Amino acid sequence: MKNIIILGSTGSIGRNTLEVVRNLKDKFRVIGLSSNSRWELLANQIGEFNPCYVAFNNNQLVEKLQGRFPPGKFKTITGNNCLEEIVSKQEADIVVSAVVGAVGLPAAIAVLEQGKTLALANKEALVMAGHIIMSLAGKDQILPVDSEHSAIFQSLQSGKPGEVKRVIITASGGPFYDYPEEKLSSVGPEQALKHPTWQMGQKITIDSATLMNKTLEIIEAKWLFDLTVEQIDVVIHPQSIIHSMVEFCDGSVIAQMGIPDMKVPIQYALTYPERKALKVKPFDLSFIGNLTFKKPDMEKFPALKLGYQAAREGGTIGAILNAANEVAVQAFLNGKIRFTEIVTYVEKVIQNHHFIKNPCLEDILAADAWAREEIRKCLF
Ligand code: NDP
Ligand code: MG
Numbered sequence: 001m002k003n004i005i006i007l008g009s010t011g012s013i014g015r016n017t018l019e020v021v022r023n024l025k026d027k028f029r030v031i032g033l034s035s036n037s038r039w040e041l042l043a044n045q046i047g048e049f050n051p052c053y054v055a056f057n058n059n060q061l062v063e064k065l066q067g068r069f070p071p072g073k074f075k076t077i078t079g080n081n082c083l084e085e086i087v088s089k090q091e092a093d094i095v096v097s098a099v100v101g102a103v104g105l106p107a108a109i110a111v112l113e114q115g116k117t118l119a120l121a122n123k124e125a126l127v128m129a130g131h132i133i134m135s136l137a138g139k140d141q142i143l144p145v146d147s148e149h150s151a152i153f154q155s156l157q158s159g160k161p162g163e164v165k166r167v168i169i170t171a172s173g174g175p176f177y178d179y180p181e182e183k184l185s186s187v188g189p190e191q192a193l194k195h196p197t198w199q200m201g202q203k204i205t206i207d208s209a210t211l212m213n214k215t216l217e218i219i220e221a222k223w224l225f226d227l228t229v230e231q232i233d234v235v236i237h238p239q240s241i242i243h244s245m246v247e248f249c250d251g252s253v254i255a256q257m258g259i260p261d262m263k264v265p266i267q268y269a270l271t272y273p274e275r276k277a278l279k280v281k282p283f284d285l286s287f288i289g290n291l292t293f294k295k296p297d298m299e300k301f302p303a304l305k306l307g308y309q310a311a312r313e314g315g316t317i318g319a320i321l322n323a324a325n326e327v328a329v330q331a332f333l334n335g336k337i338r339f340t341e342i343v344t345y346v347e348k349v350i351q352n353h354h355f356i357k358n359p360c361l362e363d364i365l366a367a368d369a370w371a372r373e374e375i376r377k378c379l380f
Pocket of ligand 2: 146147148149217
């Protein structure tokens with residue numbers, strides 16, 4: 001029996017994680033949950049899973065949440081450091097980090113420092129501070145939840161690290177891949193939030209539409225699997241059936257496939273190195289019909305260029321790119337900027353920033369704060 005804490009349990013990955021755990025009750029005990037605003041859903045989760053700890057940093061709603069339960073049913077952890085505090089509970093074996101954005105970085109570091117297993121969905125932490133996170137992680141201490149990285153992780157088991165030629169990350173292309181380029185600047189949040197193959201939170205859905213999600217995933221792959229930029233390719237694969245591939249030195253290409261369902265990579269991260277039965281939709285290639293592939297269009301989707309730049313140059317660029325993107329996505333969702341301006345603003349902030357080659361955590365957090373301030377100055 002393993003004790004598990006889920007950061008961001010009310011989100012898309014968080015809810016899928018609880019569904020996985022619900023079916024593996026003899027293997028996992030949920031001892032901690034956390035969310036940010038959706039207190040009623042969190043209350044339902046507490047009622048079902050009976051965690052000992054709940055991290056909830058929302059002063060206005062915390063009383064409502066506690067009012068639902070008899071005193072002492074669980075310990076509530078509040079304050080700005082509540083995620084770091086909850087993951088530090090001694091009983092925890094595995095932490096699933098399914099929060100969105102930079103808020104996940106300090107918690108990811110705390111999990112690793114304490115020798116616990118980190119099932120990582122929160123790619124932003126790696127994008128910001130991959131060199132710090134990987135320096136703290138032991139072998140198999142970080143298990144990828146992101147479907148592409150889970151696919152690469154599974155495919156890598158067919159060879160040795162020195163035998164890897166390159167990885168090929170697949171991308172659905174999002175809702176606008178075939179949309180006329182000249183009309184992209186006028187698409188609104190409602191259109192951008194309709195992802196063709198995955199049901200996800202708002203931020204990653206917009207990132208998928210700009211292809212910034214692939215940008216973040218290039219950087220994520222570089223750190224997780226210790227790859228050079230030249231070893232990372234991206235291919236557009238609209239059906240999202242092949243989740244990614246690894247090409248080995250002898251020309252063999254190993255792909256991991258399946259119906260798009262985040263429960264698969266989540267469960268693999270939790271049960272690794274074992275596999276457990278999971279109910280998924282039938283995998284029927286004759287029904288799917290075609291698997292198609294295209295070269296990504298870097299002119300139409302300039303975010304990808306930034307991913308390669310950030311992966312090549314490293315330093316503070318990842319933190320700057322991530323922070324500027326978080327603010328720009330929110331500004332687009334609030335109707336303040338156009339869809340195509342998301343990447344333009346991110347580029348501008350990267351150009352203006354003072355680059356540090358080997359940043360420590362304080363430098364990273366300062367770069368994050370600077371980028372947020374800088375883009376707000378441009379926006380308002
Ligand atoms: P959601 O927006 O659905 O969920 C985010 C979760 O984080 C919610 O529980 C939310 O709480 C919580 N949260 C948000 N802000 C804060 C904060 N400031 N402090 C603490 N908790 C916070 O996102 P997703 O589940 O889609 O994505 C989560 C992460 O997983 C992202 O990094 C994403 O890139 C990654 N990912 C997601 C995939 C997917 O299929 N969804 C696939 C691969 C990776 P509340 O609900 O209460 O507001
Ligand atoms: Mg992904």
